[in-house]
């Protein structure tokens with residue numbers, strides 16, 4: 051049996067040894083902006099895609115998704131193997147975006163009081179909430195829901211854009227990691243694309259009543275401050291299905307939906323994915 055295998059090995063070596071290594075294929079650079087979720091395509095059959103060395107899932111038809119951090123500057127390298135076995139690469143050039151920056155005097159920044167008594171009960175509750183949010187976003191899934199074109203989860207004015215940030219003098223506060231849609235309390239909130247409900251809980255200290263939808267391949271939506279939740283964890287929701295209603299629960303100054311979109315932990319801007327919002331339909335009888 052061992053002897054039989056030898057001629058086969060020699061024959062294989064003769065074939066592969068004779069062929070020169072397939073050339074590297076370099077494609078045009080891709081362009082993206084800070085905070086963007088980039089959904090693009092490679093030629094069908096491309097595989098082993100990496101972004102600066104980190105594996106990125108690519109579908110059999112070549113479709114892939116990448117989230118760009120709000121503060122990333124420069125270029126990243128996409129590398130993959132083509133259907134015919136060549137190694138290929140393409141640069142991803144990220145352009146900066148102008149963010150809404152609100153500059154306030156440094157004196158308005160109230161420093162944390164080191165002598166303030168710790169609220170251990172609150173700290174424990176908060177730690178448990180953060181752990182639940184993190185766990186809900188960390189479940190890997192191969193659902194193809196992310197490929198659907200997005201719809202608005204609620205109709206209303208955008209009251210705060212993704213990436214907005216306050217500065218107290220030179221000290222930046224954390225930037226706004228989602229998009230706020232202001233609308234009356236009770237306005238239905240729908241799934242922008244299909245998803246699996248990974249968390250339906252609350253009210254949390256900051257997020258209020260929260261629903262997290264998993265759209266597959268690391269993309270998830272968090273809907274915050276809801277007055278009401280209409281879904282349960284584990285449920286699959288269709289695009290446009292009501293998941294709850296706009297409210298002002300948690301840390302909120304008025305009824306609005308905070309929609310946070312993340313790709314494998316990278317916060318991205320949902321607004322860029324949305325079609326133009328249709329004007330509200332005229333009310334009957336007017």
Ligand SMILES: [Zn+2]
Pocket residue numbers: 210226228229230307308309
């Ligand atoms: Zn918000």
